[in-house]
Amino acid sequence: MRVLIHGSELAAATAAAALSWVGHRVTWLPHASAAWSALSTSGWLTSEPELMRRLEEGMSQGSLHLAATEEDAVGREAFDVLWLALSPGQRQDAAESVERLMTGLCPGAVLVNNSTFPVGETEQLESRLDGCRAVALADLLEEGRAWETFTRPSRWLLGCDADGAERQVRELLRAFNRRREVFQRMPRRAAELTKLAINGMLATRISYMNDIAGLADSLGVDVEYVRQGMGADSRIGYEYLYPGCGFGGPNFSRDLMRLADVQSASGRHSALLDQVLDINEHKKETLFRKLWAHLHGRLEGRCVAIWGAAFKPGTARIDQAPVLTLLRALWAQGVRVRLHDPAAIPAVLAEVGEHPLLEVFRGDPLEACEGADALMLVTEWKAYWNPDWPLLAKRLGEKLLLDGRNIYDPAHVAACGMHYRGIGRRADP
Numbered sequence: 001m002r003v004l005i006h007g008s009e010l011a012a013a014t015a016a017a018a019l020s021w022v023g024h025r026v027t028w029l030p031h032a033s034a035a036w037s038a039l040s041t042s043g044w045l046t047s048e049p050e051l052m053r054r055l056e057e058g059m060s061q062g063s064l065h066l067a068a069t070e071e072d073a074v075g076r077e078a079f080d081v082l083w084l085a086l087s088p089g090q091r092q093d094a095a096e097s098v099e100r101l102m103t104g105l106c107p108g109a110v111l112v113n114n115s116t117f118p119v120g121e122t123e124q125l126e127s128r129l130d131g132c133r134a135v136a137l138a139d140l141l142e143e144g145r146a147w148e149t150f151t152r153p154s155r156w157l158l159g160c161d162a163d164g165a166e167r168q169v170r171e172l173l174r175a176f177n178r179r180r181e182v183f184q185r186m187p188r189r190a191a192e193l194t195k196l197a198i199n200g201m202l203a204t205r206i207s208y209m210n211d212i213a214g215l216a217d218s219l220g221v222d223v224e225y226v227r228q229g230m231g232a233d234s235r236i237g238y239e240y241l242y243p244g245c246g247f248g249g250p251n252f253s254r255d256l257m258r259l260a261d262v263q264s265a266s267g268r269h270s271a272l273l274d275q276v277l278d279i280n281e282h283k284k285e286t287l288f289r290k291l292w293a294h295l296h297g298r299l300e301g302r303c304v305a306i307w308g309a310a311f312k313p314g315t316a317r318i319d320q321a322p323v324l325t326l327l328r329a330l331w332a333q334g335v336r337v338r339l340h341d342p343a344a345i346p347a348v349l350a351e352v353g354e355h356p357l358l359e360v361f362r363g364d365p366l367e368a369c370e371g372a373d374a375l376m377l378v379t380e381w382k383a384y385w386n387p388d389w390p391l392l393a394k395r396l397g398e399k400l401l402l403d404g405r406n407i408y409d410p411a412h413v414a415a416c417g418m419h420y421r422g423i424g425r426r427a428d429p
Helices: 010-021 051-061 070-074 088-104 121-126 146-151 163-172 188-219 223-231 250-265 271-283 286-294 322-332 345-352 365-369 389-395 410-415
Strands: 002-006 025-029 064-066 079-084 105-113 133-137 156-159 183-186 303-307 336-340 358-361 374-377 400-403 419-421
Touching (some): 002 010, 002 070, 002 088, 010 025, 010 051, 010 064, 010 079, 025 070, 079 088, 079 163, 088 105, 088 121, 105 121, 105 163, 121 188, 133 163, 133 188, 156 188, 163 183, 183 188, 188 223, 188 271, 286 322, 286 374, 286 400, 303 322, 303 365, 322 336, 322 345, 345 358, 358 365, 410 419
Parallel strands (some): 002 025, 002 079, 079 105, 105 133, 156 183, 303 374, 336 358, 400 419
């Protein structure tokens, strides 16, 4: 099939790579705000496993063409599919772009809205098409695993009100639907709301577990016992039940805000969603508060090492990441920070600039701990799971380890001569 993809989101790049890989003739038109020259060097794209290699492979083989302008895109051939993968902030651009790109569509073409827009937006986009159908295809990609989740999906959540459009989308994605039936079809508005509701539920589980972790801290209970007891209940399960120092990420955070907007636009107010967001923002400060308590508020002139800046392992993004809240809180108290991350340092520097209280490291994580009083674990990169414990203890002046992801064994850390503070976990009084 002949496919025109428009957008500069991870969903657009992944669709361009995967669809051209399986034989479709793909033209990719990045959004004007992020042309290919910028995308090709962006940390979030270059660090995504497999993706850059597949994009370059598609371009070298001729199955993927990069278009610089709308005129270049629509002037090549008539397209069977227009695939939109735009950010929520580009919603206004989407309607105007569809009208202009429509001239490049063949009769009976399908618009696949892979963007997270307000509920009902796919119908609005269809009204701008001349006889073509529009479907909503929820963006369910996992950053850090985008190629895998697209090419070996657990499901496709398809909002579709016309059988013909469904058949066309099934043919488009047939190569990724061979192991088992992964399409779940529903009305377009239902699919758009389901996408937001899924992340709302996951965020609720995380924030609830973080709330329980705070209670466990107050009661002197190890929250790991509580987590395992809850997860063993088949009605609950273990997924998204890990306490931590807050979640971030472009898609997760934007979906929650979009869900809040949908609630507001419908005349409803969700006190639950407000609480979920409040708990998460509060949790981003928890490692700072634990540091404050351990040092009795005497922070000025101290030095803290931080392991991890990315909002999750496997990505270079720091959108709404807990590290940003931590940096602001530490700098306000005059604390020097030695920050290590294998991928996200460029994004941190782009966000905060060259700060006088910040040193950054990309190589050996232990190098960032030299001369530090304490270590904060913020992102659970695999390189951080098994450090040289004797050397780490030697380098930390206060022997304090603040585990924001509960990846370490408190008893083992204590046996190495250090103080352990986790999220609802601790090894010493």
